[in-house]
Amino acid sequence: MIFRIADTFTAALARLTAAEQKAVKNAAFDLQTDPTRPGLSLHRIDAAKDPDFWSARASQDLRLIIHRSGGALLLAYVDHHDAAYAWAMRRRIEAHPKTGAIQIVEIRERVEEIAPPRQPDLLSASDLAPVSPHEISRLETIPLFDALDPDALLDVGVPQDWIADVRAADEDGFLALAPHLPAEAAEALLEYVATGRLAAPEPVAPEAIGYAHPDARRRFRDIESTEALEAALAAPWERWAVFLHPSQEAVVGRDYTGPARVLGSAGTGKTVVALHRAARLASASGDARVLLATFAPALAKALAAKLDILAGARPGIVPRTTVTTLVELAEEYYELAAGRRPRVARPAQVREALVKAAERSGVEASERFLVSEWTHIVDAWQLPDLEAYASVPRLGRKARLGAKQRERLWPVFAEARAILARQALVTRAELFATATAWLAARGEKPFAHVIVDEAQDCGPPELRFLAALVDEGPNALFLAGDIGQRIFQQPFSWKGLGIDVRGRSTSLKVCYRTSRQIRTAADRLLPDTVADADGLADTRAGTISVFEGPSPQVALLENEGAECDEVAAFLREAVSAGIEPGELAVFVRDEAQLPRARAALAAAAIPVLELTAVGEEAGARASLGVMHHAKGLEFKAVVVMACDDEVLPHSARLEAVADAVELEEVYVSERHLLYVACTRARDRLLVTGIQPGSEFLADLRHQ
Numbered sequence: 001m002i003f004r005i006a007d008t009f010t011a012a013l014a015r016l017t018a019a020e021q022k023a024v025k026n027a028a029f030d031l032q033t034d035p036t037r038p039g040l041s042l043h044r045i046d047a048a049k050d051p052d053f054w055s056a057r058a059s060q061d062l063r064l065i066i067h068r069s070g071g072a073l074l075l076a077y078v079d080h081h082d083a084a085y086a087w088a089m090r091r092r093i094e095a096h097p098k099t100g101a102i103q104i105v106e107i108r109e110r111v112e113e114i115a116p117p118r119q120p121d122l123l124s125a126s127d128l129a130p131v132s133p134h135e136i137s138r139l140e141t142i143p144l145f146d147a148l149d150p151d152a153l154l155d156v157g158v159p160q161d162w163i164a165d166v167r168a169a170d171e172d173g174f175l176a177l178a179p180h181l182p183a184e185a186a187e188a189l190l191e192y193v194a195t196g197r198l199a200a201p202e203p204v205a206p207e208a209i210g211y212a213h214p215d216a217r218r219r220f221r222d223i224e225s226t227e228a229l230e231a232a233l234a235a236p237w238e239r240w241a242v243f244l245h246p247s248q249e250a251v252v253g254r255d256y257t258g259p260a261r262v263l264g265s266a267g268t269g270k271t272v273v274a275l276h277r278a279a280r281l282a283s284a285s286g287d288a289r290v291l292l293a294t295f296a297p298a299l300a301k302a303l304a305a306k307l308d309i310l311a312g313a314r315p316g317i318v319p320r321t322t323v324t325t326l327v328e329l330a331e332e333y334y335e336l337a338a339g340r341r342p343r344v345a346r347p348a349q350v351r352e353a354l355v356k357a358a359e360r361s362g363v364e365a366s367e368r369f370l371v372s373e374w375t376h377i378v379d380a381w382q383l384p385d386l387e388a389y390a391s392v393p394r395l396g397r398k399a400r401l402g403a404k405q406r407e408r409l410w411p412v413f414a415e416a417r418a419i420l421a422r423q424a425l426v427t428r429a430e431l432f433a434t435a436t437a438w439l440a441a442r443g444e445k446p447f448a449h450v451i452v453d454e455a456q457d458c459g460p461p462e463l464r465f466l467a468a469l470v471d472e473g474p475n476a477l478f479l480a481g482d483i484g485q486r487i488f489q490q491p492f493s494w495k496g497l498g499i500d501v502r503g504r505s506t507s508l509k510v511c512y513r514t515s516r517q518i519r520t521a522a523d524r525l526l527p528d529t530v531a532d533a534d535g536l537a538d539t540r541a542g543t544i545s546v547f548e549g550p551s552p553q554v555a556l557l558e559n560e561g562a563e564c565d566e567v568a569a570f571l572r573e574a575v576s577a578g579i580e581p582g583e584l585a586v587f588v589r590d591e592a593q594l595p596r597a598r599a600a601l602a603a604a605a606i607p608v609l610e611l612t613a614v615g616e617e618a619g620a621r622a623s624l625g626v627m628h629h630a631k632g633l634e635f636k637a638v639v640v641m642a643c644d645d646e647v648l649p650h651s652a653r654l655e656a657v658a659d660a661v662e663l664e665e666v667y668v669s670e671r672h673l674l675y676v677a678c679t680r681a682r683d684r685l686l687v688t689g690i691q692p693g694s695e696f697l698a699d700l701r702h703q
Contacts, residue, residue: 104182217246357412598624
């Protein structure tokens with residue numbers, strides 16, 4: 001017997017109490033092993049329009065809705081008796097007449113009055129209140145889709161029952177209608193609204209129909225064993241662990257002949273793709289080692305926890321996969337190479353060494369220039385001598401130093417390096433270079449596959465290190481990131497370092513984490529198209545969010561006291577609306593603004609966890625931290641505080657700028673930092689500052 005599970009089942013299961021979930025899981029295991037067991041009371045729902053809907057008893061009041069067809073059993077839904085039956089009475093499960101994908105179709109004939117609007121879940125057939133003809137057929141404005149004929153709507157998966165409603169819907173009506181459509185149809189129509197273009201459906205192989213269709217696989221999964229069922233039900237809220245969007249699944253399953261990259265704006269599932277790809281390669285590669293790495297320790301810890309969930313019934317995945325930060329891994333190889341643990345120089349120590357070196361060399365140059373030249377040229381590229389310094393590309397820097405100027409400056413950098421060495425200090429770039437050299441001297445590489453999350457923040461030392469960890473070959477190096485979230489590195493050519501992803505770069509366009517309103521506002525902080533130094537561009541156009549939410553708020557206050565009151569009121573309102581403290585976060589630009597955030601959280605009487613680079617579980621506490629620690633996190637409600645005129649962009653960074661090109665880069669990365677903080681919010685976002693506020697806020701407020 002084929003046994004399947006639907007995303008509507010796991011979503012409904014997550015809404016039950018712990019005791020109810022336990023009863024449902026026991027019933028599910030019984031169904032998988034012996035569906036004829038008398039205690040299940042399995043029987044057909046005769047009044048349902050779909051004759052294949054059956055009911056199974058989990059407790060006195062809980063019922064599992066089962067779909068039985070062609071020797072297969074599907075867990076479709078679960079709820080208390082009356083609600084479970086009502087769900088089944090309003091649904092059919094059938095193949096779409098045009099695409100061939102199996103869909104859960106809400107029966108159009110049974111529409112009733114829509115309930116008051118609430119925050120919707122992912123756009124899929126789920127337990128949403130049916131929509132009334134009045135709500136979806138209002139013609140107060142020009143219908144959005146009247147230019148599309150029925151065949152075009154069928155092409156993108158709109159069920160036959162709903163075509164007339166789609167063609168008649170205005171903007172408000174469509175927002176009420178969209179959650180009742182299959183996900184592929186809703187996404188295609190949302191993209192049409194955003195771009196004016198109805199994307200042609202991807203061709204599928206003849207055998208990829210029914211439950212094998214890519215669109216069906218996003219909502220249904222075959223469960224091969226009791227262990228696999230246990231894994232799928234262990235954490236039903238982790239939808240990403242079971243169901244993938246077709247665009248994500250295509251990247252996960254694709255074999256690449258060289259280095260590959262996946263791009264996408266915040267919330268489009270790049271990390272999910274990286275996790276699934278790591279699991280897939282660890283499963284398929286025998287005893288081959290897989291590296292899943294990132295920058296922040298907190299994010300690495302989260303990746304390890306998610307890999308445990310994803311491994312589920314495949315326990316061999318975890319032992320074959322190393323999850324760590326790039327720095328921690330480089331430190332291990334540095335110790336093997338140097339015979340001691342590295343002592344990484346602090347910025348102040350580097351600055352002091354450069355000033356002393358300039359004095360000893362008799363060279364007059366500003367500290368600002370020396371630090372910039374060292375950071376972005378000499379140390380970043382680990383230049384060994386004057387010859388290398390004389391020939392290195394300037395990466396677009398305005399300071400076009402001639403040969404004599406470089407010859408005059410080189411003794412400063414050589415002496416600064418010697419000063420640090422005498423103190424047994426290494427720079428971060430030197431740490432990676434030493435580890436890379438040790439790896440290059442070995443015949444055998446430690447990993448068969450290397451996958452990196454947040455790869456946009458890799459610099460030349462990190463990329464050289466990654467290339468040294470793995471042999472060149474199929475599926476060797478995979479990089480996931482968003483150019484618009486680059487906050488640490490200046491742009492440079494990946495191709496120039498031998499990592500050419502041209503022709504192997506994919507952009508994800510469906511945003512699951514952030515509401516349309518928040519994503520649209522945050523996207524205004526960035527250009528429509530963000531390009532890297534190799535000319536590969538990622539455009540925000542065509543990205544769609546799969547749920548709606550309140551518009552983000554931007555508040556400029558007269559003083560810190562007024563800001564504290566505004567933020568506290570926002571937080572209290574979020575809690576009163578049912579958002580748990582652990583689903584709240586407050587971010588500021590740097591540590592100097594943390595006291596303002598602490599005061600607001602105290603005024604709201606909300607317990608706090610202060611984020612660090614290491615990271616820990618927030619539990620029943622709101623998270624508080626600087627924007628740099630926001631990477632990889634998500635919350636239902638977020639406050640970004642203290643966005644004042646001289647705080648964002650950061651005045652200290654502006655004062656340290658050495659030339660116009662670097663000034664522009666500071667502005668770009670500070671915008672990216674605000675974008676990262678804002679896009680941690682799923683449903684609610686408040687951004688505050690003291691008047692006149694950061695110049696960036698004008699873009700957030702623009703409608």
